[in-house]
Amino acid sequence: MIDAPVIAEIPIEEFLEQFRDPVLRTGLVQVAVSGLLAALVVGISRARGLALERELGVALVRGFVQIVAMGSIVGLLLTVELVWSGVILLGMMVGATLISKDRGAGLPGVVRVSFLAIAFGSGLVIVTMTAAGAIEASVRNLVPVGSMIIANAMQINSLALDRFRGEIRSNRATIEAELALGAPPSAVISRHVETGVRASLIPVIDSLKSLGWVWIPGIMAGMILAGENPIYAALYQFVIMAMIFGAGGLTSMTSSLLIGSHVFTDAEQLKEVGDEESE
Template sequence: MLTELFNSQVLLGAAQALGAVALCLCVTALCRYFKVTVGVEAAVSLLRGLVQMSIVGVLLGLLLKGSLLAAILILMGMVIAAAATASRRLKGMPYAFQIALYSIGAGAGIAIVFMIATRSLQTNVAVLVPVGSMIIANSMNACAQAMERFKSDVVAHVGQIEAALCLGADPSVSVAPFVQSAVYASLLPRLDMLKSLGLVWIPGVMAGMMVSGASPLYAGIYQFVVVAMILAASGITGMVVIALMQKHAFSGAGQLLLRPTLGEKRGPESPLSRFASYFRTDGKAR
């Protein structure tokens, strides 16, 4: 029906976007029934998403015949934006942006370079940027999930960790269970994505390849390669971010620096951790 009303693709897209936004706003309005108020945040997110994708569409149209350097610069900009987004979840953590930047860059970078080296990914902007952005986006999500899980677990078990430190445990040993759960949390959505691939969802890359005339079998195999690289990138990102967070969560003297921010709950404090509180940050009794 919309195609009959609008001759221009831009006007048609605007009408379709308006319909999608209207449905999303109705859903957020219904969320108020559950005492969840996300109307303003949803509206801002929808507006940002529409503006950002419109800009990306214009830029990609201008850069479709760009060089490998142009594609690399675009992907680097995406990594920086992804790091800024993920690091917002880690208030109170020193070097949060740098940790996210190094982690996402390592995970996405290794996966993209591997795909280029094995000729699974072409180096022109039209192919490299869309596929690379999928890997970067999933690395960002893995980074945010690992950071949030590690921080929440540590904050909830401050007393337990400080008690272990008081008894002479190494900082890495005192947070070992939380490291394991954080890395697994970063991998779980991607593992579920692989398990449901082809059964629950057919990715857009595969559909696009089939529409453009590629072999359906090859399109399916190629999409598996992309999702497998997403899993690899997410795993690398999760491991790197937790390794860096471990390093910055403790002082040089082995004291826990990661603390609850305003409004956060912390776990029960043990007698040993209360004793340790007299020797925080500078090693001097308060």
């Protein structure tokens, strides 16, 4: 009982100590410079009438606040039990769902489908690679590596939903005509599902093609700077990219297949796809 207050105070002290580090001044200057470059993009967007300045501005501010908040509590996360890693990653999956579902606004069941797809795709990869030893079973490793996998699954899910919604809207008349001729919904929708999956995987496929040639990813660069064997750093970076590809592919395929089954009524008619989320 005597030691309990001391144990409780340690994380708070570690948390406050982060804000006293002189290196934060350098970081704030760097943030200001990068912020000016970002503001330039927002200004160009406004000048050209792209109507993206609000979304860009909100994304920048939101991203800054969220990443600083995460960085400030990393020290606290390192003091909690391993079981909390699952809770934290689950919370990230929920957040990823709420962000990703906006790209599929108007599609029936988009929230449920997005969560199931992201949880299945990223969760399976995280569990499998942790069991294989590629991700160390500790909060220090599970949370940051897991967050990368979840974030990329979210982005790929967003691309798949956006492309699938576009396919449905652009080809509605053709789809309804094929249904009227007696074609089964699964056959009618299959090529649109495939188009969404292919489109969503283009960025990660291009990243794999350029890996080590056009760019050296951050994890590999960080490991080399930390003194790791460059060959091992390269191997581990490939493992990370393969995990991202695996999680993204599973997420995209699951999402597209599930959402494809939600766009038809029990009478095998195509549902309306509006601008708002439909459950």
